[in-house]
Amino acid sequence: MKPKTKILIIAGSDSSGGAGIQADIKTVTSLGGYAMTAVTAITAQNTTGVLSIVSIPPKEIENQILFTAKDIKPDAIKIGMLHSKEVIEKVLFSLNKIKNSKIVLDPVMVAKGGTKLINNPAISILKNKLMKKVFLITPNIPEAEVLVGKKITNLDEMILAAYTLIHLGANNVLLKGGHLKGNNVQDVLVNQKELHIFKNKKLSTHNTHGTGCTLSSAIATFLGCGKPLYKSCELGILYVNNAIRSNLTYGKGRGPINHLNSIELNKKFK
Ligand SMILES: Nc1ncnc2c1ncn2[C@@H]1O[C@H](COP(=O)(O)OP(=O)(O)OP(=O)(O)O)[C@@H](O)[C@H]1O
Numbered sequence: 001m002k003p004k005t006k007i008l009i010i011a012g013s014d015s016s017g018g019a020g021i022q023a024d025i026k027t028v029t030s031l032g033g034y035a036m037t038a039v040t041a042i043t044a045q046n047t048t049g050v051l052s053i054v055s056i057p058p059k060e061i062e063n064q065i066l067f068t069a070k071d072i073k074p075d076a077i078k079i080g081m082l083h084s085k086e087v088i089e090k091v092l093f094s095l096n097k098i099k100n101s102k103i104v105l106d107p108v109m110v111a112k113g114g115t116k117l118i119n120n121p122a123i124s125i126l127k128n129k130l131m132k133k134v135f136l137i138t139p140n141i142p143e144a145e146v147l148v149g150k151k152i153t154n155l156d157e158m159i160l161a162a163y164t165l166i167h168l169g170a171n172n173v174l175l176k177g178g179h180l181k182g183n184n185v186q187d188v189l190v191n192q193k194e195l196h197i198f199k200n201k202k203l204s205t206h207n208t209h210g211t212g213c214t215l216s217s218a219i220a221t222f223l224g225c226g227k228p229l230y231k232s233c234e235l236g237i238l239y240v241n242n243a244i245r246s247n248l249t250y251g252k253g254r255g256p257i258n259h260l261n262s263i264e265l266n267k268k269f270k
């Protein structure tokens, strides 16, 4: 089988394999794409939490992006954890050089266990520069709260926060609702012209480690295949939903989702 698209992933490593670059590679691969990587940091973690984080030097991140992309041109790019201002500056510099218009930014700031993964100067440059550069930003509720400086407790506040990010210069925003309580999960997609709400039944499991990384990689893969934004988000959300539904029960904490569920998706949507 020949890969349908080539995706460059710029993100941190999760040793437990449920989130981060490991989840990204599994997602791109199981959706039929070819995954390339630029590792930004190495975390030692398992399903119960993060033990330690080691940063990769910014110049080394730039090298991975530029040297990889000048040889095999990516169709789309997924960006995950960027922990410092210097790293974000290098990534911005590299993105300007490789000129790709299908960039999905998952602004990872806090791990599911609550560990803060990124410092304040990094948040500031992410909001003021990187967010404006990318095609789509996919914050979860706590990340959107940090970016807009307001609490988000319901769907109306999600919509308002998403529009605030558009006013601040984001091109497209998919605000993920996985952190809100209720029987349903709602993700809000907005840009200057459209507002869509994706509504799904909230699956009752604590094994949701890596849902956000997986979603942004799936969306990047569908965009890379040439699908439009709305369709890419719809399919990405469905892929994550199927992956949560499998309910793997690995580890003693918040376990991973099952990335090996794309066969059904392919059958249905090819
Ligand atoms: N229990 C659930 N049932 C169904 N869908 C869910 C559930 N939890 C999250 N999702 C979906 O998973 C996707 C990711 O949302 P979420 O808010 O969990 O992202 P995140 O917090 O960035 O995840 P991560 O832990 O990877 O950082 C969204 O499409 C959301 O609707």
Ligand SMILES: [Mg+2]
Residues within 6 Å of the ligand: 106, 108, 140, 212, 213
């Ligand atoms: Mg996340």
